Amino acid sequence: MAGELWVAVIVAAAGTLLMRLLPLVWMQRRLAREDGQGGAAAMPRWLGVLGPVMIAAMLGASLVPAAGTLNAWVATIVGGAVTLLVWWRTKSLGWPVVWGVVAFGVVRFLAVTVN
Amino acid sequence: MNDQAISAGGRAWVKGVRDAIPLLGGYIPVAISFGLIANQSGFSSWEAIIISLVIYAGASQFLFVGMVASGAPLWLVVVMTLLINARHLVYAPNLAPWLTGNRWWFWLMHGLTDQVFALAHTRLPALPSSERLGWFTGAMLLAWFSWVGGTALGAFAGQELTGRWPLLNDVMPFALPALFVVLLAPRFTSWLWAAALGCAIVVALLFAANGLPNVAIPVAALLGAAVFFVMQSNTRAEV
Structure with a gap:
């Protein structure tokens, strides 16, 4: 350099x-x-x-999936809903994130497997 | 400092590291991409790592290496990098009421990224003042090291990694929106806040979905704040 x-x-x-x-x-x-x-x-x-x-704006910007496909959007909605649901039940920081990522990953994995 | 205070500081440090773990899912894949792109833009692996170490601001780093690679004048590269990071101006004042008088806070501000701010804004008010410095140090250092480590991984082995686990690279970044959902959910305490936060989420999503991620956050935040104050003044006028 x-x-x-x-x-x-x-x-x-x-x-x-x-x-x-x-x-x-x-x-x-x-x-x-x-x-x-x-x-x-x-x-x-x-x-x-x-x-x-500002945090709300960061959430909005980060919700746009990199893949940009319909499946990626569905995975985002499912992952977000699961995150919210687990937060509602546990009121904790870590578990809602873990389960949200798992739900997002399952939907993405199913799409790749089916296709 | 007595033994009890040192022990509390140590526990707080571990708590900060634990709370920041969800950030890794978002930081590491993006940092790997940065390392890879910096390499492809003509920067050596060590140069990419140093940029991550000293600038430590995701979007602006991508812009920095992209503009340098395209041959843009360096003064413009610096101005654009700083403009993108200008949103950071409002972060520290928002945390100030919960920061102690310790001089270390000034140096720790290097780690005040978007995500660390979001985490600290929610967690610091809930912690006793004796634990805040330790908590922030742990959270900030884990985030920083993961960003630098991810850059190193991307710079040295990025192509092999993304080729071997393409789905993992796609899935892990969802940890960031999931974390923001958790941080934001408790703030929907009234219709006023729901409208302001909802507006900011939707506007940022629309901007980012249309290829304008860098302006998404400041524009959406300003509109969200405008909704808050307009609705608040209307409510007062009706009363």
Whole structure:
């Protein structure tokens, strides 16, 4: 890799780190100023809303299957439903993910086997 | 620090690693693809690994190697990489109320990816403050190492791996949407939140399905937030 390409990697890496780090410094100063309220109460309302909707947007973007076939979409719906069902029963983090992936995999495997 | 605090920190670290295990299903296959594509774009295996180690931001890394391979000017490559990562600006402030005063937090922000943020946003408020640093360190390091390890696998043996287990490469990434479902489900606490979150999910899905995954997250999140505040102000006006 040429020298200028290394510089590009370093600038991109430093910029990404600063975008993750500097807003924390800003928010911690703000929280320190509003010492009496503290915690989540001192957070701007828009920021408190933006967090969960960012996670929702990540979910939406990640739902699109790489294969893009009808079967892949059916597998996504089945996998999502099973994940939700197991979460409803267990209220845990790991098992719903495991069973969701298994359900998704079974539908994908059946499609490959049948075809 | 007394023995009890050290022991609590150690347990929290293990808990963080355990909670982050579902991330591996999404990280490793995508990292293998990155290693493979970086190789095909003319980067050596070690260069691909270093990019994953220091930039550590999935979508922007693909863009970085793709633009370099196509001969784009380097300043544009850097600007586009940073633009894609701009959504990270809102992550740390959202976690700030639950972070302790320890200086290590600043360095740990290197690992604040989309998925680690989603996990931490749900788990940190539920943990006692003495366990948060340990939990985040464990979760963040597992995610980071899996991304770097996956890149190494892809760079050194990607073609053989994807050729031998094509279905596994297709199935494992479903762990990410499954994890997001679990993290998001408890937040559907009212019609207001259901509308805002539902809007963000549908808009992001439509953008990503139409080949615009990079703009999907910021646009969908802004629309979801807009739905929240419009509905909230309408409800107040009716009252």
